[in-house]
Amino acid sequence: MSKPKGFEKPIGVKDYLPHAVAKLRRIEHEVLTCMRGWGYEQILTPTIEYYDTVGVASATSDQKLFKLLNQRGTTIVLRSDVTAPIARVASSLLKDHPFPLRLSYHANVFRAFEEEAGREAEFFQTGVELIGDPSPEADAEVIALAIASLKAAGVPSFKIAVGHVGFLNGLFGDTLPGRAEAQERLKECLLQRDYVGYRTVLGELRLEESVHRELEGLLRLRGGQEICERALELRVSEGAREAIRHLCEMWDVLGAYGVQDHVLIDLTMIGDISYYTGMTFEGYASQLGFPVCSGGRYDNLLAQFGRPAPATGFALKTTRMLEVAEVGQEEPTRALIRYTPGRRREALEKAAGLRAEGLAVVTEGIAQIGDGLNAGAGDALASPEAKAGSYEYKGAIYDQVFTFDEKGGDPR
Amino acid sequence: MSKPKGFEKPIGVKDYLPHAVAKLRRIEHEVLTCMRGWGYEQILTPTIEYYDTVGVASATSDQKLFKLLNQRGTTIVLRSDVTAPIARVASSLLKDHPFPLRLSYHANVFRAFEEEAGREAEFFQTGVELIGDPSPEADAEVIALAIASLKAAGVPSFKIAVGHVGFLNGLFGDTLPGRAEAQERLKECLLQRDYVGYRTVLGELRLEESVHRELEGLLRLRGGQEICERALELRVSEGAREAIRHLCEMWDVLGAYGVQDHVLIDLTMIGDISYYTGMTFEGYASQLGFPVCSGGRYDNLLAQFGRPAPATGFALKTTRMLEVAEVGQEEPTRALIRYTPGRRREALEKAAGLRAEGLAVVTEGIAQIGDGLNAGAGDALASPEAKAGSYEYKGAIYDQVFTFDEKGGDPR
Numbered sequence: 057m058s059k060p061k062g063f064e065k066p067i068g069v070k071d072y073l074p075h076a077v078a079k080l081r082r083i084e085h086e087v088l089t090c091m092r093g094w095g096y097e098q099i100l101t102p103t104i105e106y107y108d109t110v111g112v113a114s115a116t117s118d119q120k121l122f123k124l125l126n127q128r129g130t131t132i133v134l135r136s137d138v139t140a141p142i143a144r145v146a147s148s149l150l151k152d153h154p155f156p157l158r159l160s161y162h163a164n165v166f167r168a169f170e171e172e173a174g175r176e177a178e179f180f181q182t183g184v185e186l187i188g189d190p191s192p193e194a195d196a197e198v199i200a201l202a203i204a205s206l207k208a209a210g211v212p213s214f215k216i217a218v219g220h221v222g223f224l225n226g227l228f229g230d231t232l233p234g235r236a237e238a239q240e241r242l243k244e245c246l247l248q249r250d251y252v253g254y255r256t257v258l259g260e261l262r263l264e265e266s267v268h269r270e271l272e273g274l275l276r277l278r279g280g281q282e283i284c285e286r287a288l289e290l291r292v293s294e295g296a297r298e299a300i301r302h303l304c305e306m307w308d309v310l311g312a313y314g315v316q317d318h319v320l321i322d323l324t325m326i327g328d329i330s331y332y333t334g335m336t337f338e339g340y341a342s343q344l345g346f347p348v349c350s351g352g353r354y355d356n357l358l359a360q361f362g363r364p365a366p367a368t369g370f371a372l373k374t375t376r377m378l379e380v381a382e383v384g385q386e387e388p389t390r391a392l393i394r395y396t397p398g399r400r401r402e403a404l405e406k407a408a409g410l411r412a413e414g415l416a417v418v419t420e421g422i423a424q425i426g427d428g429l430n431a432g433a434g435d436a437l438a439s440p441e442a443k444a445g446s447y448e449y450k451g452a453i454y455d456q457v458f459t460f461d462e463k464g465g466d467p468r
Numbered sequence: 469m470s471k472p473k474g475f476e477k478p479i480g481v482k483d484y485l486p487h488a489v490a491k492l493r494r495i496e497h498e499v500l501t502c503m504r505g506w507g508y509e510q511i512l513t514p515t516i517e518y519y520d521t522v523g524v525a526s527a528t529s530d531q532k533l534f535k536l537l538n539q540r541g542t543t544i545v546l547r548s549d550v551t552a553p554i555a556r557v558a559s560s561l562l563k564d565h566p567f568p569l570r571l572s573y574h575a576n577v578f579r580a581f582e583e584e585a586g587r588e589a590e591f592f593q594t595g596v597e598l599i600g601d602p603s604p605e606a607d608a609e610v611i612a613l614a615i616a617s618l619k620a621a622g623v624p625s626f627k628i629a630v631g632h633v634g635f636l637n638g639l640f641g642d643t644l645p646g647r648a649e650a651q652e653r654l655k656e657c658l659l660q661r662d663y664v665g666y667r668t669v670l671g672e673l674r675l676e677e678s679v680h681r682e683l684e685g686l687l688r689l690r691g692g693q694e695i696c697e698r699a700l701e702l703r704v705s706e707g708a709r710e711a712i713r714h715l716c717e718m719w720d721v722l723g724a725y726g727v728q729d730h731v732l733i734d735l736t737m738i739g740d741i742s743y744y745t746g747m748t749f750e751g752y753a754s755q756l757g758f759p760v761c762s763g764g765r766y767d768n769l770l771a772q773f774g775r776p777a778p779a780t781g782f783a784l785k786t787t788r789m790l791e792v793a794e795v796g797q798e799e800p801t802r803a804l805i806r807y808t809p810g811r812r813r814e815a816l817e818k819a820a821g822l823r824a825e826g827l828a829v830v831t832e833g834i835a836q837i838g839d840g841l842n843a844g845a846g847d848a849l850a851s852p853e854a855k856a857g858s859y860e861y862k863g864a865i866y867d868q869v870f871t872f873d874e875k876g877g878d879p880r
């Protein structure tokens with residue numbers, strides 16, 4: 057173990073400078089306001105949880121959990137998602153609140169990527185959970201809200217791919233009964249979106265002609281409404297069929313929301329989160345190679361905390377959206393007010409007045425006028441009155457500059 | 469070590485339910501907007517830092533640092549304040565940005581109070597740092613901004629007590645030269661605000677009459693402008709005198725800000741933060757027994773990160789202010805829209821329209837009208853049109869209820 061150097065931060069975490077923070081906070085505000093418009097109310101859970109409770113129940117695979125030892129030797133996890141903590145709250149503090157519960161959050165989450173440079177160990181998620189409603193309406197609501205949230209965040213172009221874990225499990229169970237390893241190999245290819253590998257594995261399995269055709273046909277079950285109809289024609293058992301009917305109903309509701317254009321049905325989609333039990337989805341922005349949101353139905357998680365209930369939700373990967381989001385920055389007009397001691401009160405009153413009007417005002421006391429003016433300020437500051445324009449002074453840009461000095465009655 | 473139980477959270481951390489979160493976020497928004505108005509721009513630093521860098525430089529005493537071991541055996545700290553991380557950023561990412569730097573933050577911070585039930589191990593701070601300006605103007609600016617921030621947060625009544633570490637160190641050094649232990653005992657009493665104990669210790673020290681009188685007189689150096697004048701009359705060395713002159717100038721600037729009414733000079737005040745070098749202050753809300761903000765000048769911290777610079781700043785204890793802050797909650801009007809499948813599209817269009825107007829709208833698909841109406845909804849839901857009022861349904865309160873069913877053309 058080598059000692060960290062002077063300014064070193066732990067690997068995978070970063071500092072955000074004002075421009076990035078302003079944008080991140082703008083996205084956060086727009087998205088949370090959107091979620092509030094759909095009746096979702098914010099909750100806040102701790103950054104740290106016990107590994108043995110929320111850690112184990114979380115969706116994050118064990119080796120990606122950010123585990124730490126506290127001074128008593130107990131394993132602590134830095135929260136890896138907010139879904140499991142919300143399940144804990146729904147089952148404890150909110151246990152007497154009737155369903156459905158609509159909750160939202162904006163929080164930093166953590167992954168153990170310390171060994172992998174370039175992966176983020178801490179990032180922000182903004183999401184919702186809809187707990188206590190098993191219906192296709194509920195699943196459609198969270199997808200429609202994900203779409204509304206991506207729009208609110210200013211993501212200019214995106215698609216949502218929707219699949220169903222229950223359908224995939226049914227299909228593989230029906231076609232490859234008792235062959236757990238073969239099922240896992242195929243699912244792993246789907247998870248990686250490696251269709252070439254999927255076909256290779258299929259070939260190696262030396263399946264009956266009809267089974268081979270059906271499993272290869274899965275790769276073509278991606279598209280719009282017609283996919284639901286084609287999937288219903290498959291010779292699958294009732295479980296898989298039920299999953300498809302659920303998706304079809306959901307598709308209809310998405311039509312009523314007017315958002316079908318943003319949605320693809322993709323029956324090869326397998327959520328990478330272990331607790332999903334039904335519909336799962338991911339959102340892709342056209343400029344990015346990774347999902348900007350993911351979600352799905354998790355009907356078994358709440359039971360782990362003692363209050364069994366169906367649930368569905370999603371999280372936006374807020375930090376990742378920084379690159380693509382086009383949100384207005386709402387930058388205030390910036391003013392600089394410089395003053396000599398004798399006119400301090402006037403100058404600070406002027407500052408207070410401009411702040412009340414919404415300007416961002418920096419004040420600076422100076423010994424005498426001319427002080428520091430040559431140090432980067434240029435002639436602009438010597439102008440006889442406040443002027444609109446763009447002035448650079450000590451590394452900052454100002455739209456307006458006022459000078460209160462001893463020489464005259466009015467600011468110059 | 470006993471295994472944590474079902475829903476247990478680590479000791480000292482808590483969940484915040486929607487009402488509290490709404491208030492906390494409102495305070496956060498108002499305070500950050502206020503800080504932006506004074507030219508301070510937000511930055512964001514990681515939750516975790518290495519103990520050997522930022523941990524050691526932080527203001528928090530070693531036993532209160534939230535220390536954890538990562539999987540490589542390196543000691544990690546959960547951030548205990550944002551001042552030290554900002555010093556790191558000012559000296560690295562922002563090393564080419566000229567001074568002064570005005571930075572703000574809102575962040576959760578951590579303390580190792582796991583053993584002490586009732587103390588908060590995680591809480592929020594909202595604060596600023598003004599780096600690169602040694603003047604009394606800069607100290608007055610952060611105090612005036614602290615006052616503006618407390619007002620923005622809706623704290624109805626508060627006072628700021630201002631002292632000076634340099635004065636205290638000078639006074640004790642002059643009167644008790646070479647008697648480090650005696651100095652420490654007296655300072656400890658001041659830190660605890662235990663004036664009875666202070667007098668007791670003074671008695672035990674058996675000092676010369678004039679020294680005893682001077683040190684006891686310190687306890688009366690609390691008040692307004694007159695304190696500055698009285699302190700200047702003390703027979704202290706140049707260091708302590710310089711400190712008082714700085715305070716007097718600061719007091720004048722606070723007058724120009726028009727905020728002297730909120731400020732007391734209290735020369736017994738000793739910041740509990742080890743890195744303070746000059747003026748220190750604490751804000752007290754009249755209803756609370758603990759400070760709601762604290763700050764001070766720390767001219768030696770930046771040097772630890774390789775960019776020596778004077779600096780001053782403060783942090784509001786945002787979570788603690790929840791109890792006393794009176795901020796408008798900005799609650800949206802809440803509407804419930806229920807619909808049968810045949811009128812889904814109309815109902816969801818109505819919801820979209822109301823959301824665009826700023827309402828919070830919950831929708832619910834129902835099999836047929838009457839469904840669930842008896843389960844807590846009462847007659848209100850059966851009313852023939854949308855009505856303003858207060859309706860309780862499934863644990864939530866709505867201002868308006870709309871029903872779209874098969875029986876008529878209009879919502880009922």
